Amino acid sequence: MVKKVCVVGLGYIGLPTASLLAIKGFQVHGVDVNRHAVELINQGKVHIYEPDLDIMVKAAVQSGQLNVSSEPIEADVFILAVPTPFQDGHKPNLSFVHQATLSIVPYLQPGNLVILESTSPIGTTEKIAEWIMEARPDLNISNSLHDVCSRFFVAHCPERVMPGQILRELVENDRIIGGIDSQSTDKAIAFYDQFVSGKLLGTNARTAEMAKLTENSYRDVNIAFANELSFICDHLDINVWELIRLANHHPRVQILQPGPGVGGHCIAVDPWFLVDAAPEQTKLIHTARVVNDYKPGYVVARVTERAERFKEPVIACLGLSFKADIDDLRESPSVEIVEHLSRLKVGKVNIAEPHIQALPQSLQLEHVTLMPTEEAIRKSDIVLLLVNHNVFQSIDRNLLKEKIVIDTRGFFN
Numbered sequence: 001m002v003k004k005v006c007v008v009g010l011g012y013i014g015l016p017t018a019s020l021l022a023i024k025g026f027q028v029h030g031v032d033v034n035r036h037a038v039e040l041i042n043q044g045k046v047h048i049y050e051p052d053l054d055i056m057v058k059a060a061v062q063s064g065q066l067n068v069s070s071e072p073i074e075a076d077v078f079i080l081a082v083p084t085p086f087q088d089g090h091k092p093n094l095s096f097v098h099q100a101t102l103s104i105v106p107y108l109q110p111g112n113l114v115i116l117e118s119t120s121p122i123g124t125t126e127k128i129a130e131w132i133m134e135a136r137p138d139l140n141i142s143n144s145l146h147d148v149c150s151r152f153f154v155a156h157c158p159e160r161v162m163p164g165q166i167l168r169e170l171v172e173n174d175r176i177i178g179g180i181d182s183q184s185t186d187k188a189i190a191f192y193d194q195f196v197s198g199k200l201l202g203t204n205a206r207t208a209e210m211a212k213l214t215e216n217s218y219r220d221v222n223i224a225f226a227n228e229l230s231f232i233c234d235h236l237d238i239n240v241w242e243l244i245r246l247a248n249h250h251p252r253v254q255i256l257q258p259g260p261g262v263g264g265h266c267i268a269v270d271p272w273f274l275v276d277a278a279p280e281q282t283k284l285i286h287t288a289r290v291v292n293d294y295k296p297g298y299v300v301a302r303v304t305e306r307a308e309r310f311k312e313p314v315i316a317c318l319g320l321s322f323k324a325d326i327d328d329l330r331e332s333p334s335v336e337i338v339e340h341l342s343r344l345k346v347g348k349v350n351i352a353e354p355h356i357q358a359l360p361q362s363l364q365l366e367h368v369t370l371m372p373t374e375e376a377i378r379k380s381d382i383v384l385l386l387v388n389h390n391v392f393q394s395i396d397r398n399l400l401k402e403k404i405v406i407d408t409r410g411f412f413n
C-alpha cells in the first residue's frame with residue numbers, strides 16, 4: 001500500500017496534486033526549485049491562482065500531511081510534474097524532466113514507482129528509466145527472478161486538467177496510464193485508484209504519451225478551423241458567429257470558436273512535439289499551428305487599418321489573460337497583440353484586465369495603461385475585445401455606440 005508520495009514540481013499540476021493526495025491521507029513531500037514558492041507553501045499559502053487551491057493547500061499543510069522543500073526524500077511513489085516547453089526550432093526541451101529525474105535518483109529504492117505527469121514527447125518515459133539505471137546500476141527494470149528484488153517501475157499518466165477547474169477534474173477525469181511494462185501500468189493504476197473517481201485506462205507508455213499530444217492537437221486543429229472560417233468570413237463580409245451557430249445545428253457538426261489566437265502552455269506547444277517527431281506525417285497539425293499563430297498578427301493589422309482614420313487613436317483592449325475568467329497571462333495571444341500595438345505605435349492603449357492588479361514588468365509596453373473597464377472604453381476610439389471574461393457581461397452597451405468595436409470572440413454579438 002502506497003503511503004509516502006514525493007511530488008517534484010509544484011506548479012499548476014504538481015501543487016494541486018500534492019495537496020489533494022495529502023487531503024486523501026497520503027504523507028506527501030513536495031519539491032520545487034523555486035525557494036519563494038517553497039516558503040509560501042510551508043506557510044500554507046500559494047504562489048499561483050486556481051479556484052480553492054489556497055484553501056486546500058492550507059488544510060494539507062496544517063494537517064501535517066504536506067511538507068515541501070527544495071530536495072526530494074525517500075517515498076513509495078515519485079510524481080514528476082515539471083514543465084516541458086519547447087526551445088528554438090519548436091524542439092521539445094526535456095531539461096526539466098531530466099533534472100527532476102536526477103534529483104530523485106539518490107532517494108530511489110527497489111519497488112518504487114516513478115510517474116511522469118508532464119506532457120512529453122514520445123519515448124520520454126522510457127528515457128526516464130534509462131537515466132535512472134545509468135545513475136543507479138544497482139536498480140533495474142527487468143522481471144527476471146534474479147533481478148526482481150532490485151527493480152523499480154515507471155509509468156506515464158498525463159495530466160488532463162483544465163485551468164479554472166483543476167481540483168474537480170483531478171478527481172473526476174478519466175486517466176490514461178501507460179507503463180514501460182505491464183507491471184508498471186498495473187502498479188500505477190492501483191495508485192491512482194486510491195484518489196481518482198474517473199476511469200483508469202491502462203496502455204503502454206508510448207501510447208499514453210501520444211494520447212495526450214493527440215488530445216491537445218485535436219483541439220488546436222479544430223480551433224484553427226474556426227479561425228480560418230473567421231478569415232474567410234471577414235473577406236466575404238459574413239458574420240462568422242452567426243455562421244458557426246447555424247452550422248452547429250447540424251447533428252454531426254460542432255465547430256469551436258474563433259479567437260485572437262491560441263494561448264496557454266499546452267495547446268500552442270504540444271502539437272509541435274508531434275511535428276518534431278514525425279515532420280512528414282504532420283502536415284495538417286503543422287498547418288493548424290501556423291494558422292493559429294497567424295491570428296494575433298491578423299488582429300493587429302485589422303486594428304491598425306481602423307486606427308489610421310484617427311489622428312491620435314486610443315484603443316481599449318479588453319482582457320489580457322490567455323482565456324476567460326483566469327489571471328494567467330502566459331503565452332497569451334492578447335499580450336502578444338498589445339505588445340505589437342505598443343511596439344508599432346498604433347495608438348495609445350488602455351487595458352482593462354479585472355483579474356490582475358498591475359501589468360507585469362516583464363511586458364515591453366509603452367503608452368499602455370491598466371485601468372477599470374468602463375473608463376478604458378470611455379476614453380477610447382476603438383474597443384478591442386480580446387477575452388470573453390464573464391465580468392465583461394455587465395458592460396453598458398450604450399458606451400460602445402460611438403466606438404469602433406473589434407470583437408475577436410463574438411462576445412458582443
Ligand code: SAJ
Pocket residue numbers: 119159160161162163215216219223256257258259260261262263264265266267322323324
Ligand atoms: N480557444 C479558442 N477557441 C475555442 C476554445 C479555445 O480560441 O473554441 C483558445 C483559448 O482562448 C485559449 C486556448 O484556445 O487561448 C487554449 O484554451 P483551452 O480552454 O482550449 O485549453 P487549456 O490550454 O486551458 O487546457 C488544455 C485542455 N486540453 C483539451 O481541452 C484537449 C486541458 O484538458 C489540458 O489538461 C491542458 O490543455 C493541458 O495542460 O495540456
